[in-house]
Amino acid sequence: MNAQQAVNIVMIEDDEGHARLIEKNIRRAGISNPIHHFVDGTSAMKFLYDAPEGPVHSGPALILLDLNLPDMSGTDILAKIKGEGSPLKRAPVVVLTTTDDKLEIQRCYDLGCNVYITKPVNYENFATAIRQLGLFLSVIQVPDIDEG
């Protein structure tokens, strides 16, 4: 990943179990970047935009986003991140969710999501998918957050 600055991984996932499994498998893929986990949209948005150690104020980030959140819809968060004038517009967003509804997938890509991954129910597939996501994360380039 980015050599100068460690890329923060921001994981927005309401299910603790899923979050744990995702983290485990990312680590197993050899990714050691810090992972910030949030279980609801509000605290995640606060971290993304306002926290001093958050991506807006300190360095590049990659966002793992679940669409089913208790307080707001994942697509709303996606729309805000990718919206016109958002400082996080260029931050890669990986939507990682259980929904495999065609319309939902289309909508997410329309809103500007970079990757859409459906969580496989079968755990072996799930683990493999996350590990491959980890490999993918290890090679993609993440742009710096331009503060200007």
Added chain:
Amino acid sequence: MHIGFDAQRNHLAGGAVTVTSPAMIAKTHNPERQAERSFARTVMLLVVLGFGLVMFAGLAALGVMLRGEEQSRWLDHTYQVEREVSTIRLALEEMRSARRGFALRLRFDSASSYGDAARKLHTGIDRVSALTRDNPAQQRRIEELRRLANSLDSVFRASMNPGAQRSAQAEAERQQLAQKVENLATRMVDRERALLVERAQARDDSITLFYIVLFATGVLLALVAVGSIWVIRRYTGELVGSREELRSLNENLEDAVAIRTTDLQRANDEIQRFAYIVSHDLRSPLVNVMGFTAELEAAIGPLQGFVQEVARDKPELVTEDIRLAVEEDLPESVGFIRTSTHKMDRLINAILRLSREGRRTIVPEALDLDRLANGVIDNLRHRIDELGVTADIVPGMPRIVADRLALEQILSNLVENAVKYLKPGRPGEVSISATTAPGRVLISVADNGRGVDRRDHDRIFDLFRRSGEQDQPGEGIGLAHVRALAYRLGGTISVESELDKGSTFIVNLPAIYAGEKAALS
């Protein structure tokens, strides 16, 4: 979604009750309708009778008029006869005066003027005789007159001979004869005059009758016209009224149907969404259960290694409990969790699939059932041949307008079932055929397999329900899916089957798919 469709049917039953409004019940009430019908018949009869009377009156007037004309002709005839008789009298007078003139030698041409007069007399008699052929009394008189006139003529002519007797007696006889002729002629004229009066009277009567008949006809015509107009007005009024009523009922009906359809649509959407959310949200914890079970399973390996190592090095530390827990209980529990979660996963996927199918848009198109069925068989060819099943399609199946994918899935599921549930020891046979009923197409998939117990004929179409020995893999989804598809196509499905004898599944579909709304109502 079979739940959704059941709910729709319940709604529909309610809808039917609301739609049948009290006004409609009154409309179809029998005695009233019967009375109306008999009234209409009476009115129709009266109108026909009225027109018949008018026609009859017209004919009567015509008859009376013709009779009047006839009578006028007779009157004319009588005038003519009278005139002719007068001519006879005149001729007689001329004859007498000519003879007198000859006797007194007043004129030299008296003889020739007598001849003229006599000729006139005879011509007159001939004419009257011709004219009065219809009247035997007058005929008799005219013959008498002819006889008298002839004898008078001969007597007169004899008296004018130079050597004629000139006695007073002869003169008196001549005068007497002349008088007789004169009298007869007068009688005839009188008779004709009397006839004239009679006939004039008759003609006047018939003219009066004609006017009366004409007047009666006019009155009748006016009455029938008024009656007809009244009836027409009444009927038109009723027609307009009932049309108005019908229109308002129709509009209400449309509104009711529209509201009902919207309700149903909403209820159905709700259930679809519910099924989707439930199945979807159930997956989320399932991912955890399966994930951590896998983690647990992965953890058992090192644990077992450790226990074995300890057992080798320090056997006193490993009790029987620990050994059992690590070597049997843990793997067994994890195994059960795994199987159960896998099953749950399949069930959730089935619900998800059904709910997704329910949301798919139906695209109706004209389909050749022969080709479609062949395609279905070809897709299953591998399995059919593997099991040695004979698949047969009765050709000449009707065309149908429906959704290709849905129909393929229906047939494919049914054939798959037929191939799956064979009667052991009997080579399988599957046959697809179709017949038509008015507006419908009935597709049958028959097999000679193990059959379905009568008790289970309804149950097998429910989700997750299966019948008979559970020796084949499956979740009990296929037929539920088939029924949901049949419902979506506006059709139904039923089964005829006996245990060990085979089954026939009959899909009853509309020949032309009429759209989602029509399928609901």
